[in-house]
Amino acid sequence: MKQSNAAEKLTADQNQLAKHAIQVHKFGGSSLASAQCIVRVVDIIRQHCQLNDIVVVSANGGTTDALFALYHQAILQTETLEISLHDIKSMQAQLISELLSSSNEKRLLTQLDADCAQLKKWLENSPQQHQADILAFGELWSARLLSEVLSEKVCPSFMVDSRDFLVIDNDKACQVNTQVSKTQLYQLKQRHKLAVITGYIAKNSQNETCTLGRNGSDYSATIMASLVGALNVTLWTDVDGIYSADPRVVPSARKLHRLPNGVAKELGRLGNPVLHAKTLQPLTDHSTHLHVASSFDPSISGTEIGKFGQIAKQELSVTFLNDLLLAQSDSFTGNLGEQAQQEFSAVCGDDKAGFIVIHQEQQKAVSQWLASHDTEVKFTPASILATVGHKVIHHGDVQARFKRSLRHSKTFARVNSPNEHSIMAVLTQACTTELLNNVHHDMTKDARHIGLVVAGLGNIGERFLEMLPAQLSRVPALENVHLVGLVSSKKALFNNDGIEVNQALSLYQKDAQPIDKSELMSWLANHPYDELVVVDVTPSEQFSLLYEDFFKQGIHVIGANKWAASSSTDNYKSLLASAAKSKSLWFGNTTVGAGLPINYAINDLLNSGDNITEISGIFSGTLSWIFETYDGTLPFSKLMLDALSQGITEPDPREDLSGRDVQRKLLILARAAGFELSLADIKCQNLVPDALQTLSIPDFLAAADQLDSFFSEQLNQAKEQQCCIRYIARFSVSESGKLTAKVGLEVLSNNDAFANLTPCDNIFQIKSGWYQENPLIIRGPGAGRDVTASGIHSDLVNICQRLNTRQSQVKLKGID
Numbered sequence: 001m002k003q004s005n006a007a008e009k010l011t012a013d014q015n016q017l018a019k020h021a022i023q024v025h026k027f028g029g030s031s032l033a034s035a036q037c038i039v040r041v042v043d044i045i046r047q048h049c050q051l052n053d054i055v056v057v058s059a060n061g062g063t064t065d066a067l068f069a070l071y072h073q074a075i076l077q078t079e080t081l082e083i084s085l086h087d088i089k090s091m092q093a094q095l096i097s098e099l100l101s102s103s104n105e106k107r108l109l110t111q112l113d114a115d116c117a118q119l120k121k122w123l124e125n126s127p128q129q130h131q132a133d134i135l136a137f138g139e140l141w142s143a144r145l146l147s148e149v150l151s152e153k154v155c156p157s158f159m160v161d162s163r164d165f166l167v168i169d170n171d172k173a174c175q176v177n178t179q180v181s182k183t184q185l186y187q188l189k190q191r192h193k194l195a196v197i198t199g200y201i202a203k204n205s206q207n208e209t210c211t212l213g214r215n216g217s218d219y220s221a222t223i224m225a226s227l228v229g230a231l232n233v234t235l236w237t238d239v240d241g242i243y244s245a246d247p248r249v250v251p252s253a254r255k256l257h258r259l260p261n262g263v264a265k266e267l268g269r270l271g272n273p274v275l276h277a278k279t280l281q282p283l284t285d286h287s288t289h290l291h292v293a294s295s296f297d298p299s300i301s302g303t304e305i306g307k308f309g310q311i312a313k314q315e316l317s318v319t320f321l322n323d324l325l326l327a328q329s330d331s332f333t334g335n336l337g338e339q340a341q342q343e344f345s346a347v348c349g350d351d352k353a354g355f356i357v358i359h360q361e362q363q364k365a366v367s368q369w370l371a372s373h374d375t376e377v378k379f380t381p382a383s384i385l386a387t388v389g390h391k392v393i394h395h396g397d398v399q400a401r402f403k404r405s406l407r408h409s410k411t412f413a414r415v416n417s418p419n420e421h422s423i424m425a426v427l428t429q430a431c432t433t434e435l436l437n438n439v440h441h442d443m444t445k446d447a448r449h450i451g452l453v454v455a456g457l458g459n460i461g462e463r464f465l466e467m468l469p470a471q472l473s474r475v476p477a478l479e480n481v482h483l484v485g486l487v488s489s490k491k492a493l494f495n496n497d498g499i500e501v502n503q504a505l506s507l508y509q510k511d512a513q514p515i516d517k518s519e520l521m522s523w524l525a526n527h528p529y530d531e532l533v534v535v536d537v538t539p540s541e542q543f544s545l546l547y548e549d550f551f552k553q554g555i556h557v558i559g560a561n562k563w564a565a566s567s568s569t570d571n572y573k574s575l576l577a578s579a580a581k582s583k584s585l586w587f588g589n590t591t592v593g594a595g596l597p598i599n600y601a602i603n604d605l606l607n608s609g610d611n612i613t614e615i616s617g618i619f620s621g622t623l624s625w626i627f628e629t630y631d632g633t634l635p636f637s638k639l640m641l642d643a644l645s646q647g648i649t650e651p652d653p654r655e656d657l658s659g660r661d662v663q664r665k666l667l668i669l670a671r672a673a674g675f676e677l678s679l680a681d682i683k684c685q686n687l688v689p690d691a692l693q694t695l696s697i698p699d700f701l702a703a704a705d706q707l708d709s710f711f712s713e714q715l716n717q718a719k720e721q722q723c724c725i726r727y728i729a730r731f732s733v734s735e736s737g738k739l740t741a742k743v744g745l746e747v748l749s750n751n752d753a754f755a756n757l758t759p760c761d762n763i764f765q766i767k768s769g770w771y772q773e774n775p776l777i778i779r780g781p782g783a784g785r786d787v788t789a790s791g792i793h794s795d796l797v798n799i800c801q802r803l804n805t806r807q808s809q810v811k812l813k814g815i816d
């Protein structure tokens with residue numbers, strides 16, 4: 001790509017995510033480990049960055065380890081030093097050559113030569129004095145290369161060596177000299193160019209290179225965010241978020257989509273493999289949100305850390321630290337105990353019981369400290385297993401569950417953290433994989449959160465919402481369901497913290513905002529729930545066209561809307577394939593027979609090995625009500641308008657009278673029974689005269705009396721033969737496999753099974769291998785607000801039962 005064209009891509013107004021506040025994006029070593037990884041990172045930057053953002057980088061994967069190895073070889077003066085130096089240089093040279101055009105390649109290779117000459121000098125003459133300088137090359141090379149690649153492929157970019165502005169006052173605690181660092185950073189920033197800054201390294205007050213310690217680049221990113229007041233920091237890494245336990249050890253760990261700040265900090269302190277204790281420190285005084293996302297699959301929503309409401313606060317996780325020491329002494333009681341906990345950054349302690357739990361490397365310092373107090377100490381190998389959650393120490397049920405879960409392990413004590421976000425068990429045994437898995441299971445087994453979005457707030461949607469509060473409080477499978485979205489044709493209301501179900505419609509009236517398709521899809525793609533269910537109670541074909549996208553995002557759909565299930569064969573098959581691929585569930589029992597379990601019955605026969613040969617009956621509640629009631633006393637049109645006002649017709653009653661609604665239903669059932677056909681294969685008798693077919697709904701309703709003479713004639717002819725008229729659907733398959741399907745008005749004998757229904761009832765008659773002579777009959781109310789809304793609730797319970805038993809699959813390094 002030519003530079004001039006490419007650079008245009010990231011001008012402020014063309015940027016895909018036009019944001020005003022600065023964002024910091026940090027890419028870890030594994031995200032930059034190869035040319036292929038760097039290309040992926042470049043794509044992420046193209047999609048997610050604007051020019052005044054800051055990109056912070058770690059050394060390319062493996063480089064820091066290699067530099068450390070070089071350093072140790074230099075100290076030990078091993079003969080392999082030369083070869084190792086050559087290897088590091090070749091790896092960098094290869095990245096440069098693979099990623100840059102020839103002129104830039106040449107320039108960077110020359111700089112690499114100079115760097116390696118300097119590196120060699122330090123390694124040979126004064127490695128100890130220059131340890132940090134030696135390690136700093138990793139980040140320096142990584143930042144330089146990425147900024148060059150960006151300038152070539154995406155936008156003007158420049159590299160900043162963080163040692164030119166970031167000053168750490170105190171090497172040990174890594175405290176930032178904020179004022180000086182901030183001023184210097186602002187002096188270095190260049191307008192309309194994307195800054196790529198080295199992570200991990202800084203200068204101390206003596207102007208020497210220093211490093212920010214283990215995982216220091218994450219810390220660098222949050223320091224820089226606090227210096228510039230960034231709105232967001234994204235840590236792009238090799239996992240797709242923070243999990244309820246380390247997913248490499250606990251396969252059933254679930255992703256925590258949102259973590260309150262305090263909880264995240266406590267997780268970092270207690271051994272979370274992705275978050276580190278220091279990372280969150282610079283953000284405590286700011287409202288900056290921290291995201292953890294996978295650079296291997298940026299489409300997966302990661303974990304967001306910030307200030308959240310009640311739902312995020314319900315999350316629980318389990319973490320552990322092995323290789324600790326339990327130190328018991330009389331001096332660890334009272335004020336001295338508190339002092340000791342602070343002095344040695346104890347993992348935990350109890351100043352009444354007289355113990356602290358420390359990292360092993362603190363043993364010597366603790367012994368010396370105690371010697372000056374003239375007391376004895378007993379050290380015992382120990383570990384910590386903790387359950388972490390917002391203000392978790394105040395939850396008696398969680399305390400009890402945790403205690404019960406640990407009943408077979410060697411628990412020395414349980415301690416509540418002073419910040420109230422963790423309950424820690426001090427174990428005098430190592431925390432094993434088995435123990436961690438068991439405790440995680442006990443603490444989180446019922447903690448999967450399901451977000452619910454209702455699209456369509458009309459006749460049926462409104463009734464569904466009226467029933468929702470009672471359903472949520474009485475059905476166990478719905479315990480973790482949260483109403484998070486309400487959508488109509490033009491407006492939507494979304495709330496990640498949940499919409500109060502008792503006031504859903506009034507909140508919608510008050511707060512809903514205009515929304516378009518891309519905004520809707522963007523919200524749905526980034527929802528913070530383990531699972532998301534969209535209930536489609538719209539009559540809209542347009543909305544049904546979104547199903548493909550829903551399924552691609554792993555979203556589940558409950559449709560009362562018949563469009564998708566009765567769409568073209570190709571589209572229907574493609575929807576089924578997309579849903580299967582992303583394990584999305586698609587339920588639509590109410591598309592036929594409202595709440596009657598007709599789809600379930602057909603599925604059950606099919607799954608049990610039966611083969612269906614015939615499906616027939618009355619599938620329209622509207623037409624059932626009208627024809628069962630129509631005896632010539634009242635005009636047909638009057639009955640149709642009555643059915644409309646009862647909410648049993650389609651929003652446009654011509655959908656019913658034209659036979660299209662019944663035609664769709666027959667198609668849906670035939671497909672459910674395993675047959676491949678389309679609407680065109682089903683003969684359909686349209687009962688709407690040509691003149692009324694193209695009118696607007698109000699005009700059609702005003703002209704409805706034009707229907708009357710036709711139906712009066714049909715009824716009278718039938719009556720003359722002691723018969724009645726009904727709108728019947730029939731599907732059958734012959735022994736040779738020929739399919740016949742039709743829907744239309746039929747004259748039936750008055751004692752036909754289809755002729756004596758309660759008005760509005762549907763009847764489904766199924767013939768199959770197992771139901772030959774005496775067919776299976778399902779009969780009952782087939783339309784109406786209550787039964788349809790109940791049917792959707794039944795689908796919701798079924799879906800949630802299935803989802804509650806699912807486990808999130810962690811994505812490590814983009815491997816499916």
Ligand SMILES: NC(=O)C1=CN([C@@H]2O[C@H](COP(=O)(O)OP(=O)(O)OC[C@H]3O[C@@H](n4cnc5c(N)ncnc54)[C@H](OP(=O)(O)O)[C@@H]3O)[C@@H](O)[C@H]2O)C=CC1
Pocket residue numbers: 455456457458459460461487488489490491537538539540542543560561562590591592594621647648649650651782783784785788
């Ligand atoms: N009545 C019954 O007995 C049964 C009905 N059904 C099905 O239920 C569905 C709903 O029927 P009903 O409640 O009577 O319909 P209504 O006309 O009363 O309500 C439809 C709702 O859908 C919304 N809507 C329309 N288009 C879109 C769109 N593109 N995106 C988002 N929202 C949209 C409308 O919003 P707005 O107000 O902004 O236009 C409205 O809120 C239909 O598919 C019907 O076939 C299924 C079984 C039985």
Ligand SMILES: N[C@@H](CC=O)C(=O)O
Pocket residue numbers: 591592593594619620621622623648649650656661782783784
């Ligand atoms: N109009 C439909 C409503 C449900 O699908 C019917 O009458 O059956």
